[in-house]
Amino acid sequence: MTDLPSTVEIREEGPREGFQIEPGPIPTDRKVALVDALSATGLHHIQVCSFVSPKLVPGWADAEAVVAGFAPRPGVTYTALWFNAAGLNRALAFKDRLKVEGAVTVVASEAFSLKNLNRDRAKNLEAQRANVAAHLAAGVAVPRISVQAAFGCNYSGDVPPAKVVEALADAFAIGAEQGLTLREATLADTMGWATPARIERVLGEVRARWPDLSLILHLHDTRGLGIANAHAGLRLGVSRFDTTVGGLGGCPFAGQPGAPGNIATEELVLLCEEMGIATGIDLEALVEAGRLAEDVVGRTLPSTMLRSGTLARFRQAA
Amino acid sequence: MTDLPSTVEIREEGPREGFQIEPGPIPTDRKVALVDALSATGLHHIQVCSFVSPKLVPGWADAEAVVAGFAPRPGVTYTALWFNAAGLNRALAFKDRLKVEGAVTVVASEAFSLKNLNRDRAKNLEAQRANVAAHLAAGVAVPRISVQAAFGCNYSGDVPPAKVVEALADAFAIGAEQGLTLREATLADTMGWATPARIERVLGEVRARWPDLSLILHLHDTRGLGIANAHAGLRLGVSRFDTTVGGLGGCPFAGQPGAPGNIATEELVLLCEEMGIATGIDLEALVEAGRLAEDVVGRTLPSTMLRSGTLARFRQAA
Structure with missing residues (x-):
């Protein structure tokens, strides 16, 4: 009846999606802190920034500084987003830190x-x-x-x-x-x-x-x-999903300001782990990263688990 | 592969679930206004209050006044919740307005x-x-x-x-x-x-x-x-679901203050209608009732559609 995968690849896009839409300005070191926190959760794929026009997306005017600033962790693939040759060239300057595709x-x-x-x-x-x-x-x-x-x-x-x-x-x-x-x-x-x-x-x-x-x-x-x-x-x-910690994000050109963002990484991890599908991610650490994301952007994010906590926490206490 | 029902019965519990957990106090006429707004959405089942001890659940100290105050609409079944004979007797005083079971x-x-x-x-x-x-x-x-x-x-x-x-x-x-x-x-x-x-x-x-x-x-x-x-x-x-408009609610004794409440009525209606399962509910009116619920309780409710609007609105504009 179903064709469930045995493992999933979760591609965290919280930094890239989130900081492009938040009104900001958000200090570069806070963006870096979120990337570093995400790196420590067991995530294997993190999209760290967008190399786009700072006129169109002012939240990513500091893309270079963020990429230069985070601490790459072995086993984690870091990516970025761009839409043209100019963006590609900016990414290529960091090909030691980013997977450029x-x-x-x-x-x-x-x-x-x-x-x-x-x-x-x-x-x-x-x-x-x-x-x-x-x-x-x-x-x-x-x-x-x-x-x-x-x-x-x-x-x-x-x-x-x-x-x-x-x-x-x-x-x-x-x-x-x-x-x-x-x-x-x-x-x-x-x-x-x-x-x-x-x-x-x-x-x-x-x-x-x-x-x-x-x-x-x-x-x-x-x-x-x-x-x-x-x-x-x-x-x-399907075994590969893009998600954002805390449910950061939303498209700046979608015509619905205030709408929630991407599916929250921690909610997808919960779904998968409770179905017996391995993610390799420490859910407790991920929820903490989500709370950090809330602190960085200065607002409550849509993810419900940031409010409710993990099941594991309640299982341990039971 | 699936056994989808052709219609669903959505049992709205927003007033009962919501007002039991909100810190309040919420004026009785505002509670009544929400029940009346819900009555106009096409919902066929609305749980309007809880006949419980006002010491344990102060938010429902005015249960009688709410039941006496709303305007029953033909075709809508109104219910209440109680857990003992004392609660039953309070409900029976309103058996002309409530379905008492x-x-x-x-x-x-x-x-x-x-x-x-x-x-x-x-x-x-x-x-x-x-x-x-x-x-x-x-x-x-x-x-x-x-x-x-x-x-x-x-x-x-x-x-x-x-x-x-x-x-x-x-x-x-x-x-x-x-x-x-x-x-x-x-x-x-x-x-x-x-x-x-x-x-x-x-x-x-x-x-x-x-x-x-x-x-x-x-x-x-x-x-x-x-x-x-x-x-x-x-x-x-399964063809019957309890839900709450806006995602009101949450259990006061669940040990996770701040956790989101029940599934949001409007999100379930969207899911059903987009799958071709009839609900009989006017989603636009329901979203408006959800926004009224936010105004009544004085906080942002978890339902995402209150932020994003219905698909129908975008379809009409397209």
């Missing part, structure tokens, strides 16, 4: 492409062609596709699964032109439209077309269904 | 029985015997069993499914002594220990023993898994 970013909604990337889907494909070429010229691998707005869009409403397939096909076409093997794809519920049924439908259609494509789910908990959606993904054998 | 309340954790009911399980069974007799003497039906701490306990840790079966068997035995037919049972995750896997396990064991027992899930969203747990229940054909 590119992605082909496509959008399943024309309206969101205009809002978030400031160009329509056709223009974005042109930009992605140039972006891939820049990566290859710099000797940087591009193994992944990222599909934004894969489950719905605040500007265009429901996104048919066929649009996700079309966006992926566009990305594969760009890859084929340049001799790339795209092995993995992130399906992002950027604006929180996913439901378990929609996860099943979209994953079903994508897998029917590309059965060997490794899928990553990037979920937001915009309307309370985030963990139910992750569970639907787990049941379908 | 009793329940046999049992606890799957000895430790929680002592904390919440101030008596051990054996003493609770004695009390339940007297309670059932009082109901029957007053001509009041007792169709339901309520199992507290059915998925775990902050004081005793994990609760084996066998303990739930044992608690139900105790309740059936009391019923049998007094010639009762107990047709339905509420399984309450009082302290937020449930996971989808645990829901499946407990429901499986209960149904193996009593295949015809109609089950109601009463879930708390203590650690972010509440809606995933409801989804697991839906997949197993």
